[in-house]
Amino acid sequence: MSEKKEVYQPNPEFAKNARVKSMDEYRALVQSSEDDYEGFWGKMALEKLSWRRPFTSVLDESKAPFYRWFDEGELNVSEQCIDRHLKHSKNKTAILFEADNGESRAITYLELYRGVNKMANLIKDKYGIQKGDRVIIYMPMIPEAAFAMLACARVGAIHSVVFGGFSAEALRDRIEDTEASLIITADGAFRKGKPYMLKPAVDKALQMGCLSVKNVCVVKRNFEPIEIVEGRDTIYNDLIDNISSECEAEAMQSEDPLFLLYTSGSTGKPKGVKHSSAGYILWAQMTMEWVFDVKDNDTFWCTADIGWITGHTYIIYGPLAMGATTLMFEGVPTYPDAGRAWSIVQKHRVNQFYTAPTAIRMLHKVGESEPAKYDLSSLKVLGTVGEPIDPPAWKWYYEVVGGSRCSIVDTYWQTETGGHVISPLPGATPIKPGCATLPLPGIDAQILDESGNRCATNQGGKLCIVKPWPSMIRGVWGDDDRFISSYFSDIIKDGKSVYFTGDGAVYDEDGYITITGRVDDVVNVSGHRLGTAEIEAAINKSDKVAEVAAVGRAHEIKGESLFAFVVLKQSRAEDEKLKINTILKQEIGAFATCDDIVFVEALPKTRSGKIMRRILKSIAKGEKITQDISTLEDSSVVQNIIDIVANN
Ligand code: WTA
Numbered sequence: 001m002s003e004k005k006e007v008y009q010p011n012p013e014f015a016k017n018a019r020v021k022s023m024d025e026y027r028a029l030v031q032s033s034e035d036d037y038e039g040f041w042g043k044m045a046l047e048k049l050s051w052r053r054p055f056t057s058v059l060d061e062s063k064a065p066f067y068r069w070f071d072e073g074e075l076n077v078s079e080q081c082i083d084r085h086l087k088h089s090k091n092k093t094a095i096l097f098e099a100d101n102g103e104s105r106a107i108t109y110l111e112l113y114r115g116v117n118k119m120a121n122l123i124k125d126k127y128g129i130q131k132g133d134r135v136i137i138y139m140p141m142i143p144e145a146a147f148a149m150l151a152c153a154r155v156g157a158i159h160s161v162v163f164g165g166f167s168a169e170a171l172r173d174r175i176e177d178t179e180a181s182l183i184i185t186a187d188g189a190f191r192k193g194k195p196y197m198l199k200p201a202v203d204k205a206l207q208m209g210c211l212s213v214k215n216v217c218v219v220k221r222n223f224e225p226i227e228i229v230e231g232r233d234t235i236y237n238d239l240i241d242n243i244s245s246e247c248e249a250e251a252m253q254s255e256d257p258l259f260l261l262y263t264s265g266s267t268g269k270p271k272g273v274k275h276s277s278a279g280y281i282l283w284a285q286m287t288m289e290w291v292f293d294v295k296d297n298d299t300f301w302c303t304a305d306i307g308w309i310t311g312h313t314y315i316i317y318g319p320l321a322m323g324a325t326t327l328m329f330e331g332v333p334t335y336p337d338a339g340r341a342w343s344i345v346q347k348h349r350v351n352q353f354y355t356a357p358t359a360i361r362m363l364h365k366v367g368e369s370e371p372a373k374y375d376l377s378s379l380k381v382l383g384t385v386g387e388p389i390d391p392p393a394w395k396w397y398y399e400v401v402g403g404s405r406c407s408i409v410d411t412y413w414q415t416e417t418g419g420h421v422i423s424p425l426p427g428a429t430p431i432k433p434g435c436a437t438l439p440l441p442g443i444d445a446q447i448l449d450e451s452g453n454r455c456a457t458n459q460g461g462k463l464c465i466v467k468p469w470p471s472m473i474r475g476v477w478g479d480d481d482r483f484i485s486s487y488f489s490d491i492i493k494d495g496k497s498v499y500f501t502g503d504g505a506v507y508d509e510d511g512y513i514t515i516t517g518r519v520d521d522v523v524n525v526s527g528h529r530l531g532t533a534e535i536e537a538a539i540n541k542s543d544k545v546a547e548v549a550a551v552g553r554a555h556e557i558k559g560e561s562l563f564a565f566v567v568l569k570q571s572r573a574e575d576e577k578l579k580i581n582t583i584l585k586q587e588i589g590a591f592a593t594c595d596d597i598v599f600v601e602a603l604p605k606t607r608s609g610k611i612m613r614r615i616l617k618s619i620a621k622g623e624k625i626t627q628d629i630s631t632l633e634d635s636s637v638v639q640n641i642i643d644i645v646a647n648n
Pocket of ligand 1: 413527
């Protein structure tokens with residue numbers, strides 16, 4: 001039984017002017033989507049998007065689960081995000097850039113238009129990029145990253161942003177999977193007052209293969225020395241001034257892919273999640289309006305990196321589609337001190353602040369009294385995303401950062417969902433600490449049991465989305481079978497395969513949904529999603545390692561951390577621990593290293609040779625082993641591992 005949680009009502013002053021003002025209004029929206037699902041979405045798509053050519057059907061289910069939305073419709077996402085705002089808001093700030101060193105720069109919608117068009121002309125004319133081509137973007141958090149994404153959208157190229165924290169090896173894997181012909185990168189940028197580099201990782205990736213790549217476009221940001229490969233590398237800064245700032249946007253079909261974003265699953269290599277143009281941008285905009293309730297004069301700040309889906313939808317596409325001002329921050333929230341985030345809120349009078357629980361826990365730990373030093377009265381809505389938020393962190397966020405005045409929107413969603421799917425609405429939903437609350441109108445999210453029946457109160461189950469929705473994943477790049485097996489093969493409801501998120505969840509007595517975490521082998525380290533299979537594959541590259549199993553364990557700040565059980569081929573090498581993290585840094589990135597590594601003699605396996613991960617998870621968590629270990633090939637292995645972990 002879950003204990004009863006405190007309930008916090010929306011601030012009545014805020015609710016008065018909110019887009020959705022009450023639970024009655026919320027329920028009416030849900031009802032209208034249930035009464036006429038296609039009618040609901042069709043109306044939204046007509047209202048919110050500017051179509052070049054109208055769509056002729058709302059939803060085509062004939063090739064399920066390869067659903068199609070808004071067929072025959074034509075639009076261009078860069079026009080949604082820029083051109084249509086020029087009439088009334090050309091001098092409004094689109095992107096407010098806050099540099100690591102505290103300097104800031106406001107880019108208006110007109111300037112954004114010019115920046116994007118120039119970049120679009122550059123990639124089209126200089127590098128020959130055409131509709132459907134893939135472009136890798138490996139960039140720091142600078143406005144040119146936004147220009148690059150939107151320029152791809154403008155010419156119809158499919159971008160795939162790779163998070164700057166990924167290593168050369170991980171970058172190579174993504175380049176090769178997409179067969180991109182162009183990489184847009186930067187020399188590097190600044191973090192904590194010092195320059196850091198990106199271009200060397202591109203050079204290294206390209207030395208390891210990536211034969212599809214013809215050009216590398218380098219934005220100079222920190223002006224540190226870099227190597228230039230003649231005929232392949234060109235400098236954006238040298239070319240951009242002489243390029244026209246008019247570039248006609250390509251007409252795109254609703255279903256033309258807008259981008260690929262690689263994410264981890266429970267097996268194999270990361271998957272290239274494919275998103276569409278119309279459905280994605282529609283929901284990006286609608287959730288910005290409903291969940292953050294951003295108003296015309298507001299400044300919205302999402303602290304994510306553009307390399308993750310949160311950065312795509314809530315730094316770039318969502319805010320710009322609705323014509324808002326989006327803040328982009330190059331640095332880290334603890335430099336020059338633990339008050340940096342709050343000083344930025346004060347400086348730019350930020351109205352909506354959106355971050356991850358791991359950041360909240362860290363800011364709480366290192367700077368509990370920092371928020372009190374700043375004027376945070378501009379804040380109206382506080383958001384969290386990426387992992388379950390523990391009630392103590394939630395309360396600190398609510399009381400100390402939000403002054404018990406702001407709604408907290410605990411937004412549950414995934415790379416695959418494109419935008420929020422379960423979240424409170426700040427002017428309507430009574431909230432509870434650590435609870436994502438209710439599905440958004442139009443999203444048929446349900447907690448189901450193995451047979452596809454809706455779970456009862458307090459009965460944990462699998463979180464599924466029963467009906468297709470416009471911003472859903474359209475496929476896994478180059479692997480249709482994997483798309484079906486990853487998302488549509490677990491739960492059948494009423495004879496139909498439904499989308500399974502990979503997360504467990506539970507209803508409380510009010511029908512509110514609390515996410516209990518992944519039920520597959522995906523670990524959320526500081527909100528970064530990692531598959532244990534990927535971690536194991538990387539560690540296995542060491543010729544000293546015979547076998548490895550990695551699991552997640554609870555971590556005070558990171559939410560979860562990685563725990564590796566390693567069997568070495570020969571006697572224990574003392575420095576192997578360090579080397580394992582060196583390998584992980586090299587193969588994936590520094591954020592994917594293990595906090596715990598233990599060397600064991602064997603792993604617990606069933607007689608058919610399957611590693612019993614549940615047992616390892618329990619050991620990593622320090623729990624008593626309650627599982628039946630009689631089916632193990634050699635049950636003494638378990639006690640042996642427990643002893644080693646205890647003495648570690
Ligand atoms: C987890 C991030 C609890 C979940 C947008 C999901 C959450 C995974 C929440 C997706 C939340 C995201 N409460 N857990 N509010 N939001 N998650 O693809 O396990 O990087 O499946 O997308 O993060 O991570 P991804």
